Amino acid sequence: MTESSTPAVVLVHGAFADAASWSGVIAELQEHGIPVVAPPNPLRGLAADAAYVASAIAQIDGPVVLVGHSYGGAVITVAGAAENVVGLVYVAAYVLEKGESLGELQGRFPEPPLGASLRPASYPVSYPAATAVELAIVPEAFPQVFAADVPAEVTRVLAAAQRPLAAGAFTEPASAAAWRTKPSWVVVAGADQAINPDVQRFGAERAGATSVEVAGASHAVAMSRPKEVADVIRQAVQATPA
Template sequence: MKSFVKKAALATALASSAISASAATTGTTAKNEPTVVLVHGAFSDGSAWSKVIPLLQAQGLKVVAVQNPLTSLADDVATTKRALEAQTGPVVLVGHSYGGVVITEAGSDEHVKSLVYVAAYAPGEGQSIADLNKDYPTPAGFSELVADKRGFLTLTLDGVSKYLAQDVSPEQAALMAATQKPTNGKNFEEKVGVPAWKTKPSWYIVAEHDFMLQPALQEVLAKNISAHVVTLPSSHTPQISQPAEVAKVILEAVAEVAKK
């Protein structure tokens, strides 16, 4: 752990100096500097990144948190693409959980230079979340999913506090449960086209104590996309329980983009 912290701290310093060097050599303050675009997962919205965003902004980065409707994969990809098209410089595109499917599909945008998967699905061409899960035990948290009459899913309070985010405070879990966004269950059956990770360098954060996406599957996905892998002792929501560690990984990706 000590060696990881030292390495991550070095990456943070490198990212900061690379960004400053970019501005100094180009004479710009925005056009050629990396922007971090954050894509939330199911049962949440852009506020899921509220603890990570200030850490990235403190390094002088522009950050955009996409607000996806979770009504269909196509809708979420279209919303994310609009956010990407609005950028004028290189983008590090980050996705959590189901958001990994979204960035896999939307990440082919020319602005995107690298991808960061945070305890996220990274499907291959023609694959869906259902396809990826079929060879693994059903995650414990799935037992706490509730569907309404239109097929939109939410998690119970127990589902959030015991399985989605068991390593956050009870107050934080209650807030997450109260503000969650219902997700169309059909989203998990929709397949992606040519995955962006085939042509973009990727990072992957594996959550060791994840009850929503099997850690063993995460490790396989990270290997499949040839990602730089960091493993954290966290729940399915490390961006909330360990935001500094997640920010360090994002900054590593930013540093690589800033050097080019």
């Protein structure tokens, strides 16, 4: 991506989804002339995923507003330490402290329905011997847990196409907390069944973030309410230096 006077927006998807989950938000941002890219998030572990996203950021000339959904919030917390990142936007996401894991943060609050709806499977980490565990949402629970305000015919496709998250990502501590030195914004999904909304509110308060709550929104708020999410991202772009 070439240098622009407007900060570029980099959208990082979370677990059980892919970059297409940002489609509505991308369209909204592009309509306002904001350069945007949505790289794949490998979902194999916090350090590795953050390094991948940081490599994508490093190839952008100029400032970047980094946006993370769900587990993608943990990823941008680490990757956001990159020098050209000028703002962070968390969308129904985990806002970790340095040294903190997803499990530690979530463990301070009542467990959401997501926890009981995960199905483990194995995947190879070195052929042919070693394996590790990854987690996906059981298809029957996916609509209610992940995307209750998205049309049923869409959620059936999302459930079939979901991308699992390595189980180890839940216990891996964040090596940095970029929000300590970068301005941040948080979109709270008020009816989230995957990440307790109180976890999102706590993260926003701890980070001193500008917080916007979308009442009645599911975890898939970027899909069901793309304009509201894009509006917050635009605020971040307008508030950060070009």
